[in-house]
Amino acid sequence: MAGSKLLVYLLRRDLRVSDNPIFHHLATTKDHGFTHVLAIYVFPHHQIEIGGLLKDGEQSPYPQALSQVAGFWRCGPHRAKFVAQSVWDVKKTLESLGSTLVIRAGKTVDVLDSVIKSLGEQGQQVNDVWMTAEKSSEEIKEEEEVNAVCKKNGTDFKLWADEKYFVDDRDTGLEKPSDLPDVFTSYRKNQEPLRERPRPVLPLPEKGVLPGVPESIPPQPHPFVEATGLNDLEQRLLSPLTSMLLEPPAYPEGAESAHPLKGGETNAHDRLRYLITSGGMNSYKETRNGLVGLDFSTKLSAYLSLGCISARQVHKELKDLEDGTNADYASANGYGEGENEGTKGVRFELLWRDYMRLCTRKFGSRLFRLSGFRQDKTYNKKWKSPRKDAARQDQSPAPEEVNRVLQRFLEGTTGQGLIDASQRELFHTGYTSNRARQNVASFLAKHMSIDWRYGAEWYEMHLVDYDVSSNWSNWQYVAGIGNDPRGDARIFNPVKQAFDYDKEGEYVKTWVPEVRDLESLENIFQPCTAKQADLERVGLAEHKMVTDPIKRIDFTLDRKPKGPRKSFPRKRGQGRGGRGGGSNGQGHDGSNSGGSGGNAKVQQNGRPGANNGYGHQQGAFRGRGQRFQCNTHTPNGGYSHPQNHNGYGGAMYPQQQQQYPEVWYGNGFNSNNTNMRRRGSNGYRGRGGRVGNAGYNQLHGYDYGGYEQPAYYPQQHHMGPVV
Numbered sequence: 001m002a003g004s005k006l007l008v009y010l011l012r013r014d015l016r017v018s019d020n021p022i023f024h025h026l027a028t029t030k031d032h033g034f035t036h037v038l039a040i041y042v043f044p045h046h047q048i049e050i051g052g053l054l055k056d057g058e059q060s061p062y063p064q065a066l067s068q069v070a071g072f073w074r075c076g077p078h079r080a081k082f083v084a085q086s087v088w089d090v091k092k093t094l095e096s097l098g099s100t101l102v103i104r105a106g107k108t109v110d111v112l113d114s115v116i117k118s119l120g121e122q123g124q125q126v127n128d129v130w131m132t133a134e135k136s137s138e139e140i141k142e143e144e145e146v147n148a149v150c151k152k153n154g155t156d157f158k159l160w161a162d163e164k165y166f167v168d169d170r171d172t173g174l175e176k177p178s179d180l181p182d183v184f185t186s187y188r189k190n191q192e193p194l195r196e197r198p199r200p201v202l203p204l205p206e207k208g209v210l211p212g213v214p215e216s217i218p219p220q221p222h223p224f225v226e227a228t229g230l231n232d233l234e235q236r237l238l239s240p241l242t243s244m245l246l247e248p249p250a251y252p253e254g255a256e257s258a259h260p261l262k263g264g265e266t267n268a269h270d271r272l273r274y275l276i277t278s279g280g281m282n283s284y285k286e287t288r289n290g291l292v293g294l295d296f297s298t299k300l301s302a303y304l305s306l307g308c309i310s311a312r313q314v315h316k317e318l319k320d321l322e323d324g325t326n327a328d329y330a331s332a333n334g335y336g337e338g339e340n341e342g343t344k345g346v347r348f349e350l351l352w353r354d355y356m357r358l359c360t361r362k363f364g365s366r367l368f369r370l371s372g373f374r375q376d377k378t379y380n381k382k383w384k385s386p387r388k389d390a391a392r393q394d395q396s397p398a399p400e401e402v403n404r405v406l407q408r409f410l411e412g413t414t415g416q417g418l419i420d421a422s423q424r425e426l427f428h429t430g431y432t433s434n435r436a437r438q439n440v441a442s443f444l445a446k447h448m449s450i451d452w453r454y455g456a457e458w459y460e461m462h463l464v465d466y467d468v469s470s471n472w473s474n475w476q477y478v479a480g481i482g483n484d485p486r487g488d489a490r491i492f493n494p495v496k497q498a499f500d501y502d503k504e505g506e507y508v509k510t511w512v513p514e515v516r517d518l519e520s521l522e523n524i525f526q527p528c529t530a531k532q533a534d535l536e537r538v539g540l541a542e543h544k545m546v547t548d549p550i551k552r553i554d555f556t557l558d559r560k561p562k563g564p565r566k567s568f569p570r571k572r573g574q575g576r577g578g579r580g581g582g583s584n585g586q587g588h589d590g591s592n593s594g595g596s597g598g599n600a601k602v603q604q605n606g607r608p609g610a611n612n613g614y615g616h617q618q619g620a621f622r623g624r625g626q627r628f629q630c631n632t633h634t635p636n637g638g639y640s641h642p643q644n645h646n647g648y649g650g651a652m653y654p655q656q657q658q659q660y661p662e663v664w665y666g667n668g669f670n671s672n673n674t675n676m677r678r679r680g681s682n683g684y685r686g687r688g689g690r691v692g693n694a695g696y697n698q699l700h701g702y703d704y705g706g707y708e709q710p711a712y713y714p715q716q717h718h719m720g721p722v723v
């Protein structure tokens with residue numbers, strides 16, 4: 001159209017209108033020349049599953065949004081909802097300012113190409129495309145693809161810095177990415193005093209100052225539909241998601257989510273104001289290691305990671321409190337009293353977030369590498385893999401056993417209370433505290449020596465605050481292959497940590513209801529330590545957390561951890577491992593999964609199981625193989641993905657789910673009948689062996705017994721209270 005100039009702004013993790021450099025530029029620069037702006041958010045097909053947005057009967061042109069190593073959904077239900085809410089909030093805010101946000105699904109470049117073509121057919125040229133830059137490899141690739149499409153269409157392309165971090169890139173003093181110190185403390189010292197570092201925030205554009213919206217808005221490209229509203233969008237995003245667990249935990253009665261917050265810039269600012277006025281920011285330092293409740297930490301992470309709020313906006317409100325410059329905070333504790341330990345602590349953590357992102361900038365795709373950022377080629381840690389094609393030939397235990405242990409870890413039945421509570425909380429709510437995350441990551445990587453990327457991908461699926469840099473760098477850090485100067489030497493003892501941070505056992509009891517009626521903390525944190533009579537009284541005597549704990553840690557109340565820090569429990573015949581076999585002699589080698597009792601006699605008992613204990617394993621593997629081979633979304637629940645040799649749950653599209661609502665086929669496990677336990681013949685606790693073994697019924701191992709999936713996915717009736 002003659003005289004008009006159109007800008008397309010592709011939003012990604014900059015889901016806010018205030019303190020947004022692009023909107024600010026458009027609102028305040030007189031000669032930018034644009035008569036129209038079309039802001040677009042594309043649900044990216046490779047990061048969020050968009051199969052639920054397909055038109056009836058259509059097939060997606062894209063592979064499913066599954067993770068590379070484990071084949072988990074890359075975005076589970078909690079974050080899918082949160083993103084939808086955040087996107088919708090931007091739309092509402094822009095509408096209130098006389099603009100709008102167009103919401104699409106697909107591959108960003110395909111949507112852009114279609115938008116440019118569709119507008120071109122109506123005589124409207126797209127002159128410029130802008131987006132904000134990210135530092136992770138996948139996002140950089142997307143930027144390059146967008147640039148290429150722009151070139152092809154004769155459209156200008158510009159990348160903006162997002163400015164959502166605490167210290168602006170222009171102010172860090174780092175001349176190039178590789179200048180970043182490999183130790184956080186060195187970086188922090190370079191940046192202090194932190195209170196002086198952030199740039200001022202950019203205000204919300206005034207109503208009517210943004211360029212107009214084009215008269216005709218291009219439709220959602222085929223074969224996807226446009227959601228009719230926020231509820232419809234949420235439901236469609238959630239509908240294809242399966243739990244990926246063979247035995248998903250039930251939602252514990254009475255448990256309340258520590259993260260009942262909804263997404264969006266508006267809610268982010270409400271939360272921030274609440275934290276200031278309630279005194280939460282002042283007490284942050286004392287409470288930040290908490291485990292239960294909404295207010296022990298800020299719960300700003302999900303907003304920060306999607307860019308619903310910027311770190312400098314958080315800093316500004318803290319400063320207003322400290323300086324006494326916002327009358328709305330006049331009645332808050334600490335008003336006008338300067339920086340305190342709490343507000344200082346929040347700034348410190350925000351700098352951690354910056355640092356993790358600068359690590360991504362420095363190390364690029366090494367963020368996702370098994371050997372981590374800094375290890376050279378000679379690094380030789382023997383990670384254990386649940387995948388046959390990825391495991392070393394001499395791996396012990398075998399991949400099938402690692403897979404069994406991994407499943408227990410994911411579903412939260414390891415027998416370590418703190419780990420299990422955290423994993424179940426994460427599964428049900430999308431959140432778990434920093435303290436719990438450290439323990440969980442350490443447990444998988446250091447106690448179990450399992451390929452830490454399974455944990456990182458599980459977190460990617462479930463965390464409502466998933467952030468590529470914060471997640472993967474933290475996993476590397478805790479796994480000992482990232483930027484922790486203590487590396488392998490830092491190992492969290494989950495029992496000691498539970499005694500230190502869950503002093504009444506409230507957290508573990510909240511999320512692991514099976515242990516609620518046990519009396520001593522020691523037993524709550526490790527139910528296998530309870531007396532047989534107590535276990536029988538609370539109905540736990542036959543529970544796998546007790547009969548087959550993944551790891552048992554000897555710990556006495558004088559707080560000194562005892563016992564070996566072995567990754568997988570010892571090999572058969574090493575004196576601590578054996579468990580009694582199943583009565584048909586089909587038990588596992590107890591040593592592979594955490595045996596801690598044991599003397600020669602116990603080992604003998606364990607051996608028959610060890611020798612014949614493959615029914616379960618092979619069954620599981622064959623089950624998985626069957627799913628993998630299944631290319632289409634059949635009722636067998638299979639999926640195939642080029643990089644995924646490790647299918648877990650059958651991914652089913654809505655139509656099929658209606659047909660076969662809650663059953664997964666093709667599982668190698670039969671949840672009810674696989675275990676034929678008996679007591680280890682040599683006592684059951686302490687150093688004398690313990691409640692015996694998981695002997696696996698071979699028949700069921702080979703049989704693909706259909707598994708009834710609890711109705712958690714996708715109905716979402718256990719999402720916890722929402723405020």
Ligand SMILES: Cc1cc2nc3c(=O)[nH]c(=O)nc-3n(C[C@H](O)[C@H](O)[C@H](O)COP(=O)(O)OP(=O)(O)OC[C@H]3O[C@@H](n4cnc5c(N)ncnc54)[C@H](O)[C@@H]3O)c2cc1C
Nearest residue numbers: 297298299300301349353434437438465466467470471474
């Ligand atoms: C294994 C592991 C995985 C993690 N994955 C993520 C992730 O995907 N996304 C994410 O935002 N955080 C991640 N963290 C960091 C941290 O656990 C969360 O940021 C924090 O628990 C979020 O809760 P909060 O907002 O109440 O944090 P607060 O304690 O209130 O901290 C304030 C803010 O500081 C930042 N922050 C705090 N600690 C860290 C940290 N260690 N690294 C980076 N930023 C931090 C967050 O943005 C947070 O919102 C991970 C930590 C571990 C150990």
